[in-house]
Amino acid sequence: MMQVCKRLRILAVVTAVALASAIPTTGAAAGGDGAVQPYGTNDAGGFRNVLPAGENGLDNALQLAQFQLAGTYPPHSHDHTHDQIPRYFKDATFGIKAGDVASKTSPRSDVTIVRDKSYGVPHIYGTTRPGVEFGAGYAGGEDRLFLMDVLRHAGRAELSSFAGGSTGNRAMDRVQWSIAPYTETDLQSQIDNAGKLYGPAGVQVVSDVTNFVAGINAYINAALVNPTLLPGEYAALGKLPQPWTPTDVIAEASLIGGIFGKGGGQEVRSAQILQALEQQFGAGAGQAAWSDFREHNDPEAPTTVSTAFPYETNSPFSPTGSAMPDPGSVNFPSDGPPLASSSSLAAATDTPMQQAIPNDGSIGSQLLHQLVAGPPLASNWELVSARHSATGHAIAVMGPQVGYYVPEILMEEDLHGPGFDARGAAFPGVNLYVELGHGRDYAWSATTATSDNVDTFAEVLCQDDIHYFYKGQCLPMERLDRQNSWTPSATSQTPPGSETLTIYRTVHGLVYARGTSGGQKVAFASARTTYFHEADSALGFSRLNDPGFTTGPRQFQQAVSQINFGFNWSYVDANHIAYYHSGWYPQRAAGTSPDFPVLGTGQFDWQGYDPALHTITPLPFQAHPNAIDPDWLVSWNNKQAPQWSAADDNYYYGPVFRSQLIANFIERALAHGGKMRIEQLVSAMDEAATQDIRSVQLWPVLKRVLGTPTDPRVADAIATLDSWYADGGHRRDLTNRDITKPGTYQHNDAITIMDAWWPKLLDAEFHPAVGDGPFNAMQTLLPFGLPDPGGQPTPPDFAVGWYGQVSKDLRGLLAAAGQGPTPADPNSRIYCGNGSFAACQGALQNSLLAALAQTPQQIYGQGACTKNPQASCFDLNTWVVAGGISIPPFPFQNRPTFQQTVEPSRTLPR
Template sequence: MRRRILGLRAATLTALLALGTGLVVPAQQAVGAAAAATDDYCQGQCSDILPPGENGNATLADILANKALGTHPAHSDDQLGPYDSLSDDYGSLTDSSIDQFFNDSSFGVPAADVASVESPRSDVTITRDKATGVPHVLGTTRSGTEFGAGYAAAEDRLWLMDVFRHVGRGELTSFAGGAAANQGLEQQFYQAAPYTEADLQAQVDRIANDNGARGKQALADAQSYVDGINAYIDKSKAGRYFPGEYDLTGHMNAITNAGTIDHFTVTDLIALAAVIGALFGSGGGGEVQNALSLEAAQAKYGMTEGTKVWESFREANDPEAVLTVHDGQSFPYAESPANPQGVAMPDPGSVVQEPLVYDRTGSAAAEQKSTTHTPPKAPVKAPAKLKKAQGIFDNGVLPADLLTNPRKGMSNALVVSGAHTASGHPVAVFGPQTGYFAPQLLMLEELQGPGIDARGAAFAGLSLYVELGRGEDYAWSATSGEQDVTDTYAVQLCDPNGGTPTTADNYYLYHGTCTPFQELQQADSWSPTLADSTAAGGYTMRMYRTDYGLVTARATVGGKPVAYTSLRSSYMHEADSIIGFQMLNDPGYVHDPASFQGAVQHINYTFNWFYADSEHTAYYNSGNNPVRAANVDPSLPVMAEPQYEWQGFDPSTNTADYTPPAQHPQSVDQDYYISWNNKQAKDYASANFGDGSVHRANLLDARVKKLVQAGGVTRASLTQAMEDAAVTDLRGEDVLPDLLAVLHSSPITDPQLANDVQELQNWLNDGAKRRETSPGSHTYADSDAIRIMDAWWPLLVKAEFEPGLGSDLYTALTNNLTVDESPSAGHGPTGSHAGSSFQYGWWSYVDKDLRAVLGKPVQGGLAQTFCGGGDLASCQSTLLTTLGQAAATPATTVYPGDSTGCSAGDQWCADSIEQRPLGGISQNRISWQNRPTFQQVVEFPSHR
């Protein structure tokens, strides 16, 4: 029996819609005013969570109260506690207790749970529930549904949406102030997508012109969505309840209400999509650094052996890598040919990165020498009534750790087919990781209207469709795929006057013609505001564009000057994916695995997509994978010559031939699927270093495989598997056994070292967890073993590999893949307090090397044996020496404290997750867990 949650009786609902007053109706006056009139086949077995809370807007009074009293606006933090507490309580989880840690994501709102109903236009109502304040949008017309989606998005995320449309245009500092992190963020994204207004409009036009009826509908949907945003802007400005950040940044006057909040346009949505595409939907592009490390390997070992050593660290197709598609299917893509042609290796020492910023003035000139993004000093004087708001944006609107690696890779998926579950129906626990922010980049919503039927999460400002969530009888989610869709070309520079070219020339040979670079500029300047204490300043960002992509560096190749360019298949096409998301929201389109895979084939972002309904599971890897010329090595830069171009390449539209859907990794009804940004399938070459024998996806694979072998999987048991992996140290579970085997290879005579080894053994016996002794204790069990491992890992890796590799090659390889990404490793690519851990590191290298030293079988081993020069006794000595150094390192050194409020030596705080403020409201930190931000737990008992 399916559950059906209905709203008002039809006549009453029609009357309410007809009012069209925009008035918020209190719950007691809107008895039965639920926001859905659709079948819900999940029957209460679908749940989701998105911390810290749905409400991401705060008035100036809310912000001041938060700073002075620590109070929070309603629904701004009510999902943080349940999310946090799962790490303590998952061991006793049952199906009946899941909704203590997740929201019930059933369609609609039962009458008793309605908090408010509003009708911003006559053809739509927005109902919010008491528990979470999630908007449930019900439209009698499609335009009304989209208008309501835009209105609700602005209610919950207007300031954040405004921030990101300015990031996407390279205008963040002029909008939100010149703090160092703001400068860094706009520079980061301008390098990825330096679009002109004409570029943005061209993407809008392409949606309508190249996609038939669906494209025209998408453009109409986008316009109605923007209309809804603008209606809220006008109403909130008139009512003086717009986000307080506009007052603090000088866009509005807190006393007179004078000022401007600019209306949104459809091109703003493209600018937002460009940011999201750069963050989460790309892959590859590291070919120049690959070339540098390959050259260092060849310099160390000679051409033949050096190449073998480099390829063994590359691990592009490692036979021991955990796979999402593990049923034996092969999907060859981006593999390196035996005899690559057209490789453009730089002459040693010739590579120079292309400068982005010039013409610095004022505080920007002072900032030029800073690489640490420390907060600026000398705050401006604020009126007495606003002094408590000082410093809200002193570190910028967005956190500086996004500057090093904007992609957040904690997204994961666990999906089990019905053949192995207790109910006989598939079970899924899955979700994306978009980082921890306040407010979140994502927002929750339910959309019901003609041709739209979905609940879930979407990026703020792009929520005209649910992007990750559920329909009435199916659910879907994604993880970052990051397969290689970005190539580096070496364009030969030329002098248009026929002289001898140099690396300073801004002309290049395109099919034999000396062609000028297209210069793209964005001038940005700022003045001091209440929320940003930097002095006035400014600069100009400049990028050069060629027919082979954006210029990133200059060098010489064989003595000839070249510019290295980055060519991404989704560049100029970030908006194309709208068609796939439209299909996912359409109950008339998606109804089984084949239609699901057909929908996500229209998404050109590099994502792994997962699906579950009551009978089937499915997987598909999306993205525009270019068909490369024969014998081109995707791992290395290639000469920009016609014979090495992508097949079918048209630079005027940045289009090419792409591999057909059948060649993308995919599967239906595999026994189970896991994904944690790991290798997708056999022969699908990894774009990144490190997809080897030890990957954090092993934490999921081991647990889910065990559940499947036992059978009877439930929502609770699969959630437990996810959370148990989320609090486990990958080094402890999958590498420490190798380390202990070497350490125990002969007696340890030093009593202190023997005690240290026993501490590590005890931690392993306890499951290698990073978990509190009791809820709220802020103290880890096995805390000393964890401290030792945190101090030991970088020491042991360096001592194990640098003597054999030499310092130049070791440094080059660490530039390809960082050594460590433990939760407290602020030096790692994700940064401190970010949650996501153990995606990047030398775990696989250590594992393969130590097994080789121990004489154990290794598939796809390293080309050399490094620890102790391959001698077991020497290797043991190396490990013991570094272990002693680590054990003697005090906690105050391992965890030095930081500007977020963590004291030196506070291990739990060093690991803890901080909700980075993207506006004026701050949130409490929570315990570390390696887990998606938005997450669903679903099991459908029935189907249409």
């Protein structure tokens, strides 16, 4: 991105000279009072939030030049700085306090947009529902027009045509074309079918989209006349913003929903892991070993609710409809020409989602690092019921993690008018409704669920490689092409070029792999329940914003049940807390495996599947994990409920999960009749945000197995790790007051030891027992986790990393040696030392010695940390720079992007 910024600097200075002269001020008219309401109208109070780095996303060419030349930030582009930490969370009450009005405009007669001086948040008041939507679109354009343009092009898999042909942009196009390829007709069909599928509610959503798009276009028209309204990045690309269309909204929804709201779809990979284990151990023992690592339904896994909600409980090894790939037959065809960063081998063995992400600083590269490699598994929320709160009213701390962007990929808005009383965050470009926030006297949030709404069907080929059998007919696959072309610009010096991305679609979904099954040629197609239905979730968001609909926890559950993406939704009002797990989850054909490919010949389709409308009969409302008013609730992307099975691509719902870090804090606070205050709940989140799960949850069992070593180097390392554990296992520097420069962590030596040791520990514990093939195969779905010694600096999320596998295996070893209880649902074998305590202990001690030989330069000295090789640099949270303004990285925190603290004390009449 540095080269991009240099080019932007040159261009911005030139453009700024032109802008320094008189500029017409055409735009929205100054607003009258209209429907504007006084501060706090219809708001019960007790709502606060924070959205770094700030609300503003507009940097016109003059502001861009000022930043590039002098480091001067545009107003509200990064408000939340270190000197504001004592505030933590800002007031999120409806409206603006007297004296805090910065501007008031009316882009149309039925809407007024008022912005506050403090943070620049748009408060939108409509006298009509269309006016509210028009204002939401206009405000979205004001705050995020260029980012919205990036996202709509990324959603259409044409980022390279918009932002240049860099390897990263082209890789982003490949990922999107592999998960949500649509023709313009496909996108329009989602709009056309809304009324058919959902009646008047669907018609209302289409009207909302139409008025929302009109608001965006009104802002674009104003910006084309008044350059101070136009983001400077357009000039850098040599482009102007083009009119928005309703299908652009659908395209962006497909990008966000296709990544954040799904789970599963890796049945072929899982089958390859099983086959590798069967080759190593034999059929029966191989299946047992696969079940050990799979953690499909581990009774020790921490869950959000304690009530069982059985789902996908069929045997993984059921022969009904089975279409297991023949060993060695599978290849993964690329949807485009080879990229400079990939090899022909990678193209054959990886899908676009699994290939290495280019590190060229392009927008596409940064999006991939955030959307594919990172934050979908970092949201959390924690709620405490009224009976366990010190105030006698329910309290909550909650928020989604979607990455850190400049400008932020979420925007804040405050919407009021017929059918609207809501304030909070939404993705720009689809911000028709507040997606995460609060209503009059209630608040809601979400975490990504990862539950299984994607399956693999094996299409039996006929005639040639692009025809397949379905219900007795030999049907042609549909070929979908995306043609992209690019030319050099100030931000991308990639030579002119073009390419065509191609993917094939069957009645079930998208072909992502080919091979044979039982000797027959097959194409493996990915079927996602939300494909062709990414826009349908608008129904649920509309109801969350409507004070007439959401009047309590049960109505909240009904509202979010209309959201077909897989999310864990939380709710709090003065008297209640609630939870509902949303998503369209298929009811599979009787007796079929939920873990491996099934035949796509028709008789094993999902229940109620209609290929014409891409609809199913999903799991009914009450079968979804849900709860109202338990003692407390926590979700950090953990398992939802007992017997709610982990999706086929999820090998990490075992006995150790990071939600325990928050849950343990709450349990301690409530022990012996204790009551929690909101500041304690903030601390529960905040403490866990810097903890290393390997220290907090795993060190005690690791220490027991290591025993008392004779080698003083190992003994010293154990003492160092022990001290870190006793101090909370944090990765933080409490002495550093300059957040723009990484300090040195307290317990830095222990952290360095653990980071170097972890991959060596896993290798020593499991590799000898399972062999090369299975050990390597398992890492395709169960990576070692972050930090990655010798890899690129990346903040760890501690969601995935063999934590449960290590815990259960070593506790089983200790139990076999008479040194502890047997784990619930123990493994079929002990892997460490092949069951020998002495051999395991020796292997772990030797692996720790090998880790001690690693230097900080070897562990951390990559990328931006070449000259500062230490964990605090390696962990830094960095910003995706989706424009010309950049912000320095900040110290590691594993916490949400947008966050609310909620402590309402009353309910309001409707």
